[in-house]
Amino acid sequence: MLSQKTCKGSILIVDDNPTNLEVLSDTLTAAGFQVAVALDGETALEQVQYYQADLIILDVMMPGIDGFETCKRLKANPLTRDIPIIFATALSDTTNKVTGLSVGAVDYVTKPFQCEEVLARIQIHLKLRNLDKILETQNLLLKQEIQQRKIAESLLQKLNQELEQRVSYRTIELSEALQKLEQTQVQLVHNEKMSSLGRLVAGVAHEINNPVNFIYGNLNYAMEYNQCLLTLLELCQENFSSLPSEIQLYLKKVDFDYLKQDMPKLLSSMRIGTERICEIVLSLRKFSRLDEADKKIVDIHEGIESTLLILQEQLKGRANHPEIRVIKEYGELPLIECYVGQLNQVFMNLLTNAIDALDEQNSRPYLVNNAEPATIQIRTQRVHQDWVKICIADNGSGIPADLQPKVFDPFFTTKPVGKGTGLGLSISHQIIVEKHQGQLLCHSELGKGTEFVINLPCKIKHDHQQKQNLEILQTI
Ligand SMILES: Nc1ncnc2c1ncn2[C@@H]1O[C@H](COP(=O)(O)OP(=O)(O)O)[C@@H](O)[C@H]1O
Numbered sequence: 130m131l132s133q134k135t136c137k138g139s140i141l142i143v144d145d146n147p148t149n150l151e152v153l154s155d156t157l158t159a160a161g162f163q164v165a166v167a168l169d170g171e172t173a174l175e176q177v178q179y180y181q182a183d184l185i186i187l188d189v190m191m192p193g194i195d196g197f198e199t200c201k202r203l204k205a206n207p208l209t210r211d212i213p214i215i216f217a218t219a220l221s222d223t224t225n226k227v228t229g230l231s232v233g234a235v236d237y238v239t240k241p242f243q244c245e246e247v248l249a250r251i252q253i254h255l256k257l258r259n260l261d262k263i264l265e266t267q268n269l270l271l272k273q274e275i276q277q278r279k280i281a282e283s284l285l286q287k288l289n290q291e292l293e294q295r296v297s298y299r300t301i302e303l304s305e306a307l308q309k310l311e312q313t314q315v316q317l318v319h320n321e322k323m324s325s326l327g328r329l330v331a332g333v334a335h336e337i338n339n340p341v342n343f344i345y346g347n348l349n350y351a352m353e354y355n356q357c358l359l360t361l362l363e364l365c366q367e368n369f370s371s372l373p374s375e376i377q378l379y380l381k382k383v384d385f386d387y388l389k390q391d392m393p394k395l396l397s398s399m400r401i402g403t404e405r406i407c408e409i410v411l412s413l414r415k416f417s418r419l420d421e422a423d424k425k426i427v428d429i430h431e432g433i434e435s436t437l438l439i440l441q442e443q444l445k446g447r448a449n450h451p452e453i454r455v456i457k458e459y460g461e462l463p464l465i466e467c468y469v470g471q472l473n474q475v476f477m478n479l480l481t482n483a484i485d486a487l488d489e490q491n492s493r494p495y496l497v498n499n500a501e502p503a504t505i506q507i508r509t510q511r512v513h514q515d516w517v518k519i520c521i522a523d524n525g526s527g528i529p530a531d532l533q534p535k536v537f538d539p540f541f542t543t544k545p546v547g548k549g550t551g552l553g554l555s556i557s558h559q560i561i562v563e564k565h566q567g568q569l570l571c572h573s574e575l576g577k578g579t580e581f582v583i584n585l586p587c588k589i590k591h592d593h594q595q596k597q598n599l600e601i602l603q604t605i
């Protein structure tokens with residue numbers, strides 16, 4: 130047995146002729162090959178199961194299965210199909226040579242053997258086989274590398290996706306933070322503005338309230354006393370045939386007959402005026418509700434009415450301003466739990482916007498049919514056991530479609546500097562949506578008018594209840 134180091138390779142010789150076997154075996158052994166032999170095809174097929182041949186020399190004509198069949202079976206077996214096979218055939222037998230090559234042999238040697246030639250051919254084919262093996266290994270390595278690169282690429286893609294996702298999450302977080310910041314800023318401005326406005330209104334109302342009550346409380350007495358004095362004078366006139374000339378002159382001078390008729394009228398119109406002041410003061414107090422920062426259960430029609438009263442002057446017709454008709458369609462509403470002062474602020478914002486839009490429309494009469502008077506329509510309705518709806522609509526200028534998504538943005542205004550702050554609707558939105566967990570919607574058509582819809586829950590719910598509550602609203 131040759132050592133692994135000097136062995137040039139293992140050759141299996143299959144031949145039924147012992148002389149051939151011996152010659153070839155001796156030559157190959159001498160040349161440094163390890164040699165195994167088989168006398169027929171079947172034995173050779175069995176032998177290759179445990180003998181690792183690098184090359185097979187196969188005789189064609191053998192007892193049992195011939196060389197071609199043996200070759201076919203070797204090529205059909207994945208374990209042996211790569212072993213190079215050289216056929217041994219007679220010198221003149223071209224058919225055998227061709228058939229041998231067609232069933233998978235790599236070469237042929239002719240009998241009688243030319244040992245030098247056989248050796249040279251074996252060496253070439255072993256070399257080719259080795260190159261083949263190297264190529265296969267390299268191919269395998271290349272395939273593995275491609276596979277690894279593919280894995281790395283998909284990993285990179287995944288990382289990239291993750292990164293993109295993280296960037297987009299972060300962007301969303303940042304823009305949410307920015308929005309919150311803006312809202313907080315608006316809220317701060319609003320709180321500051323509202324608390325000082327509220328304090329001012331409440332202060333004025335309080336200051337006026339005392340003297341007005343003073344006047345109102347004494348008016349009845351004044352009327353009564355006046356009646357007494359008049360009666361006294363009449364009695365004098367009746368009971369004295371002639372009054373002293375000084376008194377008669379004085380009665381004439383002051384036109385006593387007219388004074389007697391006018392004085393009660395004057396006092397009663399004073400009473401009407403004072404009652405009106407009392408009403409306005411009450412509205413101002415109701416509107417500011419400074420003492421009621423907490424939730425209260427109220428009739429929201431009262432809030433709407435007091436807001437309308439405050440705005441009454443602006444609803445009246447003036448030079449360059451049409452009179453604005455207010456049509457109220459109040460439904461049966463339950464008492465609502467709400468932050469009254471803030472809700473009234475929403476009514477105020479929506480109504481002043483409507484008045485502004487109607488004023489603007491007047492300055493651009495081509496927008497609306499002139500025959501249609503400037504109108505604000507206020508409708509209230511209980512739309513569900515837990516929900517009420519308040520609509521404030523005007524037939525003013527309307528809002529262009531491209532501006533409609535912006536009207537609730539803080540500081541968005543189309544009004545001239547000094548008139549608009551652009552905060553009214555964003556504050557109203559915050560009050561309705563965040564404070565009361567309701568909805569504030571805007572429907573508008575350019576040149577036709579605008580409607581703001583407030584959907585308000587009858588009771589302010591906790592966040593988790595509110596989600597369900599809002600779902601109800603979708604079904605209405
Ligand atoms: N009823 C309305 N009709 C037409 N435009 C309106 C109406 N209400 C609001 N707008 C538009 O929305 C903008 C924002 O309103 P708002 O937030 O109250 O701010 P401001 O009234 O100070 O401008 C207004 O400038 C106006 O362009």
Ligand SMILES: [Mg+2]
Nearest residue numbers: 478482553554
């Ligand atoms: Mg406004």
